[in-house]
Amino acid sequence: MQSESGFLAYVLAQLKRSVELGGFPEDFYAMISRPKRILHVYIPVKMDSGRIEVFEGYRVQHNDALGPFKGGIRFHPEVTLADDVALAILMTLKNSLAGLPYGGAKGAVRVDPKRLSQRELEELSRGYARAIAPLIGDLVDIPAPDVGTNSQIMAWMVDEYSKIAGRNAPAVFTSKPPELWGNPVREYATGFGVAVVAREMAKRLWDGIEGKTAAIHGAGNTGAWAAYWLEKMGVKIVAVSSTKGTVYNKAGIPAAEILRYYKREIPFEKIPGEFIKDPEASLNVEADLLVPAAIENVIRSDNAGQVKARLVVEGANGPTTPEAERVLYQRGVVVVPDILANAGGVIMSYLEWVENLQWLSWDEEETRKRLEAIMVNNVARVYQRWQKEKWTMRDAAIVTALERIYKAMKLRGWI
Numbered sequence: 001m002q003s004e005s006g007f008l009a010y011v012l013a014q015l016k017r018s019v020e021l022g023g024f025p026e027d028f029y030a031m032i033s034r035p036k037r038i039l040h041v042y043i044p045v046k047m048d049s050g051r052i053e054v055f056e057g058y059r060v061q062h063n064d065a066l067g068p069f070k071g072g073i074r075f076h077p078e079v080t081l082a083d084d085v086a087l088a089i090l091m092t093l094k095n096s097l098a099g100l101p102y103g104g105a106k107g108a109v110r111v112d113p114k115r116l117s118q119r120e121l122e123e124l125s126r127g128y129a130r131a132i133a134p135l136i137g138d139l140v141d142i143p144a145p146d147v148g149t150n151s152q153i154m155a156w157m158v159d160e161y162s163k164i165a166g167r168n169a170p171a172v173f174t175s176k177p178p179e180l181w182g183n184p185v186r187e188y189a190t191g192f193g194v195a196v197v198a199r200e201m202a203k204r205l206w207d208g209i210e211g212k213t214a215a216i217h218g219a220g221n222t223g224a225w226a227a228y229w230l231e232k233m234g235v236k237i238v239a240v241s242s243t244k245g246t247v248y249n250k251a252g253i254p255a256a257e258i259l260r261y262y263k264r265e266i267p268f269e270k271i272p273g274e275f276i277k278d279p280e281a282s283l284n285v286e287a288d289l290l291v292p293a294a295i296e297n298v299i300r301s302d303n304a305g306q307v308k309a310r311l312v313v314e315g316a317n318g319p320t321t322p323e324a325e326r327v328l329y330q331r332g333v334v335v336v337p338d339i340l341a342n343a344g345g346v347i348m349s350y351l352e353w354v355e356n357l358q359w360l361s362w363d364e365e366e367t368r369k370r371l372e373a374i375m376v377n378n379v380a381r382v383y384q385r386w387q388k389e390k391w392t393m394r395d396a397a398i399v400t401a402l403e404r405i406y407k408a409m410k411l412r413g414w415i
Ligand SMILES: NC(=O)C1=CN([C@@H]2O[C@H](COP(=O)(O)OP(=O)(O)OC[C@H]3O[C@@H](n4cnc5c(N)ncnc54)[C@H](OP(=O)(O)O)[C@@H]3O)[C@@H](O)[C@H]2O)C=CC1
Pocket: 145, 146, 147, 148, 149, 190, 217, 218, 219, 220, 221, 222, 223, 241, 242, 243, 244, 279, 280, 293, 294, 295, 296, 315, 316, 317, 318, 342, 343, 345, 346
């Protein structure tokens, strides 16, 4: 494995701390800190120019004590193998915490998908699906989208895999379009889950969520849909960021405009409000709630002191560094960790997988209720543990997740 990125080092440091807090044996850390298997692939794509470009990718299968590996696929120009390992570890913890019958995995391709034409993107997606096909399957490893990928990419991948399998194999990828065995809830599930978690926390910490303000860092699938559902709950969105910068509007940014940007119907600068060139400006504006929903390591020791929000709900994976978390903890800012806050996506993926395995479909309303019930229950369990132990919420969530994994590994005789 290549040297630890900051992100992987942070995830491992937190894991070690949680293993110690939970009183688990050191052998458990030795096993849980490393993936079971890493598939390293190179995908040649014939570009529109006629040249062949070769893209590097991975599928990291971290732990399958609780069931098949599960986790998304990231297309990002700076992603490294070490990042992918960190993300796969977080998937194992997230799936365990949510009570899902899954282990954890994550895939990645180092590419800027915005640079590719639709045809090039399709060829890359199909090539990646072919490359990882020998090690995935509906009862083995079930990928889904993450940063830079979406339901269209899942449609290409499930089609490619089905060709190899010689049959329609819907349950091998989740977050597919509703017309191709998907469920309409998956498109907004992660953002919806973030909003439900914010609402449940606001009930416990304040007088509820209605009338509160929020800043959102990231205007993609997670951030845009979190804005939509928070607005429905009576929250005013005062700032939103993308790679282009930040839009600030004290009077409130309509979530519909953020969604229009996410769907590429308007440029970012056309979201109503004051445009600030700094993509990190949303992290430090006056707001009750901050939702980091872009990438990792954005709340760091150098800017944590300027966070004005009293509650941070991590839509992104790994947005807060351990040093920053310490600063926020000392300042009394509550951080709801990624593995709890953004689990709506994978919980909905699980529901879609259950539908696919049985060739049945639930309607949107019924599915959303199932998802919401699981999220509400998860918050209640972690909150209770956090109150009892006086740890950070991340400690409470990770120790709870590790307990289930440890028991499964012990029962299997792995440890
Ligand atoms: N999609 C899902 O179901 C799940 C996603 N997550 C996590 O949520 C986070 C976001 O994922 P997702 O919404 O799917 O990704 P998307 O690709 O849909 O959107 C990412 C957004 O973040 C913005 N962004 C990227 N880098 C920066 C930066 N340096 N500063 C400011 N904004 C930035 C992008 O800007 P621009 O618009 O300019 O490209 C875009 O708006 C990730 O951490 C992911 O792992 C977690 C659980 C499930």
